[in-house]
Amino acid sequence: MRKQCFITAVAALLLGAGLAGCQDTVNTVENRDLSMNPDSVDTRKFNTDSFCRDRLALLSMRRSMTPGGVMMVQAQIRSERYGFWSELWSGFRGDNPYHVLYRFDWMDEHGMAVPTAANAWQPAIFIPGEVKFLQGVAPNSRCKDFVLSVIEDPSI
């Protein structure tokens, strides 16, 4: 009985290790002494999806003015689905790579939302460990405030 249990556990572990080993993860390298001087944005988060919260980490939120005189923001986001257990779990669930939809909503100086073509949900695909910059551009120069919404892509 004990032998059978041991064999099952080893087989399960090997299968898990095999599944985890099949995952492709992103490896990155960057220059240590950064010369950039980004204009960081203080953010307030409102998380409702704990899965999304645990799988994506907001590393930074930066803004700048474009040549067109409108504000551009970039959210630097990393997929946290790396490591043995995360890869094992996402291997079972089949959510590797991780598909999300994101949208920027922009507000004018009176706090009114400005609907534009750019309000559409945009897809983004994250490979475990990958860092992506989700970018939004204000529809006009009066818009300075924004909300970034992220959801898991339900079609996957």
Added chain:
Amino acid sequence: MIKRLFAILFPAGLAAVALAGCGINAHYIEPGGPEALVTVSAVDPAEWRRVAGEAAQSLVASGALKRTDGMESVVMIGRIRNYTLLHLETGLLTNQMRQAILASGQAKVTSATGYGGNLDRAVRRIREHENDDLFDQRTVVKRGTVVAPNFSLAGMIIQQNAVSGRTEESYYMFHLTLTDLRTGIAVWEKNVDFAKQATRPIL
């Protein structure tokens, strides 16, 4: 006999009720939202919105619509050439672009000239009533008042398909160009592309 009939009909009735319950009544969804259908063989509404959104953001951010000669920027919406095998309503893209350009405050969009639904023929037709005694001639719009465009927005859509075994893939690329009509030089270009893949079930 009755008991046997009941034994057959009752489960059949239950199955029918269960199957009927699987359907979903007609309901509203957000255009281009998370519930929207994604197909491999077509450009879906979500993708038109995505392309228009990305292109509009790029155009507004580039500053290409801003003129240095003090003239007002007026954009003509030209032809979006369809090099795919599909029938595509490019108005789904150009209508969104028109709105985004206007909303940006960086340029105006002309309806006096353009391609397809972007041309309003009334601009020319109303001037054909110059000598029509039906109209009060003081109210008829005179010739020589229409503002000519100084930019043209045009583009193309390209599709490429690939099949490997049961997996089908479609690649679409939208290429948009803003041309300065005075010099003929393209002052802004943008590619928006996406690929979709689906695998057919074995059975």
